Amino acid sequence: MGDDYDSGQLADVKIIANTLQRYDVNIQDKDIMAVNPSNAYYISGKFLMAPLYYEGDIEGLCTYKGISDRIRAYAPKYPTTTPLSNLRADYLIYNKGLAKHIPQYSFLFDPTSESIPDNFRLIYQSETVVVYEILHDVSIGD
Numbered sequence: 001m002g003d004d005y006d007s008g009q010l011a012d013v014k015i016i017a018n019t020l021q022r023y024d025v026n027i028q029d030k031d032i033m034a035v036n037p038s039n040a041y042y043i044s045g046k047f048l049m050a051p052l053y054y055e056g057d058i059e060g061l062c063t064y065k066g067i068s069d070r071i072r073a074y075a076p077k078y079p080t081t082t083p084l085s086n087l088r089a090d091y092l093i094y095n096k097g098l099a100k101h102i103p104q105y106s107f108l109f110d111p112t113s114e115s116i117p118d119n120f121r122l123i124y125q126s127e128t129v130v131v132y133e134i135l136h137d138v139s140i141g142d
Contacts, residue, residue, distance in 0.1 A: 009097035033089035049076035095129035
C-alpha cells in the first residue's frame, strides 16, 4: 500500500524515522507532535497528538497553549503519564492528513513562508509532509 490508505497521516514515515534518528541521537527523549501515533512509534520518540481543531498560532499549537487542563489531560500522548506542564513538541510532523483538520497552517509546506516562526527548523520536506524541529528557549537570530 502507498501512503494514501491512511489519508496521508503516515506519509513518508520510514524516511522521516530514518532522518530523525540520524539527525537527533536523543530522539527517544523527544516529543513528536503528529496526527498519528505511529509516526512517533517508527521514530522511537515520545508522542503528542496534534490538536485537531486548534485556532491559535502555530507556536501555541506545539505547546497546547490556550487549551484547558481537562482537555490536555485527555489528549492522546505517550507516555500517558507525561505531566501537563511538559506537553511541548520538540518536532512537528505536518502532513496532508493533519492539514485536513487544521488547514490554516498549510504555510508550513512552504519553508520560505514568512509565517514560519524563527524557532522552527525544517528537517524534512516532500510534497505531502514537512517536519520541523521546534527550538525552545532560543533567542531570535540564533
